[in-house]
Amino acid sequence: MTSTAVMSPRPIPAGAVRRTLLDSGYALSAFLVALPAFVLTVVLLSLGAGLLVLVYGVLVLALAAMVARGFARFERLRMRSMLGREAPSPSYLCPREGDGLLRRTLTPLRDPQSWLDLVWCVVGLVTGTVAFAVTVAWWAAVLTGATYWFWQVWLPDGEDDGGLAELLGLGSGAVAESLLNAALGLVALVTLPFVVRLVAWLHSSLAWGLLSSRAELQQEVRRVETGRSAARRAEAESLRRLERDIHDGPQQRMVRLGMDLGRARRQLESDPTRAAATLEEALAQVGETVEELRSLSRGIAPPLLVDRGLQVALEDLAARSAVPVAAEIDVPEGLPPHVETTTYFVVSEALTNVAKHSGATSARVQVREVGDAVLVRVEDDGTGGAHEAKGHGLAGLGQRLLAVDGTLGLESPVGGPTVVSALVPTGR
Structure with a gap:
């Protein structure tokens, strides 16, 4: 008796499904975020430009910058949470202590990142619309192809109406239409992860370039400044340690050497034997001092x-x-x-x-x-x-x-x- 093994299809990894859903959510919500950002920013910029002859125009422009900053922070949060993409937040210019009310109010307009945020709110609508439209079209193709066989019975059927299958020469009738739409839906389903990933990447790349790239530059500047400060501290510590070592070592030995030589000079006439012993001790001190100086020189620049x-x-x-x-x-x-x-x-x-x-x-x-x-x-x-x-x-x-x-x-x-x-x- 023989048995037939039935091979089950390989399941789709849960991570791939989750990634596609997150990309789709990011692309679909891109338009919903970009539209109010565009409208509010453009309205405030236009109003501020029109009122520039008055002080109120500058205040409105500052308000536009703060609104754009809020949308920029929300977009970075969306990139981190939905795409898992690094989206560091740049450091914004802060008012200095002692600045007056007007200068504090105008601080956002003196910050280059504020203008990048404003640019993002304006041009982000373009990529957001593309991402939204493409994602909606692909999901519609998938859902339409998978359910066409069910709801096609409610489509009106005229005498001269020909379906897509008939126009392509694949036959006529409900079965041909169902099979063709199922095939199109299958193609859309297979390509869906790649398409939504592409449009999500397109929108997020523009967002990253305008909203986060400057943060990396700021981090590099801070790293260089930290390294320079560390070099100065290390040099200062080395000089202090060298000064301490010289003071505690060779300097003390040289003082003792001077005292020994002075004592030997006084002993030369009264007690030549003790003078000779003192000179021997002085020579030993010279040798130890030279050895210690060599040791210290290795700490400065090892020969x-x-x-x-x-x-x-x-x-x-x-x-x-x-x-x-x-x-x-x-x-x-x-x-x-x-x-x-x-x-x-x-x-x-x-x-x-x-x-x-x-x-x-x-x-x-x-x-x-x-x-x-x-x-x-x-x-x-x-x-x-x-x-x-x-x-x-x-x-x-x-x-x-x-x-x-x-x-x-x-x-x-x-x-x-x-x-x-x-x-x-x-x-x-």
């Missing part, structure tokens, strides 16, 4: 980095670490100087923190190029609990990375391990 390149400097840094380090370093040559310097200091600061605070017995350093950035990853087996609080080395490291548009990552649960990662853009 090995300048002379031999980043690869050798990082390998030397790992070799000199107080904690045993397994290094995996593979960096290309020809990186910009600021990238090499930042990468070096990230590794240096991370290893310094490992030696001072982690209680680790070993560490692992990975440095390699990933796309258009250098990835730095320093992991230790210490006690964890590290954080980027102000006054700690990681806070200054974050500022240094921010100055070059880099990012700092930290994973340090209590009990360890601690992983410090950084991305330094190469700009290539």
Whole structure:
């Protein structure tokens, strides 16, 4: 006995149906939103232009800008909620403290985004109408084709009336008309998701260009300003730390060296043996001072980095670490100087923190190029609990990375391990 397997049609994904319905809703409501926006904006602009000879005309124009701003915010909300599209809101110009009533009232007219909102309210009617009309036509074709067989019996039938099927040479009669309309409805149904997606994209692209593109420019300006401020803060912190280190280290040693030499000079006549011992101590102080100055110079501009390149400097840094380090370093040559310097200091600061605070017995350093950035990853087996609080080395490291548009990552649960990662853009 044989059995026949019946294959069920593959169901349409629920996400595709939801996406089509949301696109359709966005396209259909585009006209319903664009029409009142157009009418109110045009009326207020016309009235304001007509009254410009009076102060009231400027006030009406300001009112038009505020009305357009309201519609613009609603459109951004529609794009985010119905299309799932990024639609950032730009920063509008705000009155400054001390501005008078008239200047506060006219603030919207001094904001470039207000004029873009007004343009959107005027030209958005065009794409909104297209989106509405096309969506209505396609849904009508789908619904008509699917139900034509039911309601065609109520259509008037004259002696000379010929249906679409007969005009196309596909036969005559109710059956031919039903099959033709069903086929047209099926074609409309298959193409419906693409068509409504296209018209929704057309309308939303115009909206995004006028209502949200300036927000991205503002974000980029803020990012550059933040990076510049971070660079200044990092430089100031470095100078203060260098001044403190010089004051607490070499300066104190030089003071002691001067005192030792003065004592040795007084001892030369009365006790040459003690004078010799004092001079030996002074020489030791000179050696320690020179070594400390070399250490400080590495914090300003590491000689090995300048002379031999980043690869050798990082390998030397790992070799000199107080904690045993397994290094995996593979960096290309020809990186910009600021990238090499930042990468070096990230590794240096991370290893310094490992030696001072982690209680680790070993560490692992990975440095390699990933796309258009250098990835730095320093992991230790210490006690964890590290954080980027102000006054700690990681806070200054974050500022240094921010100055070059880099990012700092930290994973340090209590009990360890601690992983410090950084991305330094190469700009290539």
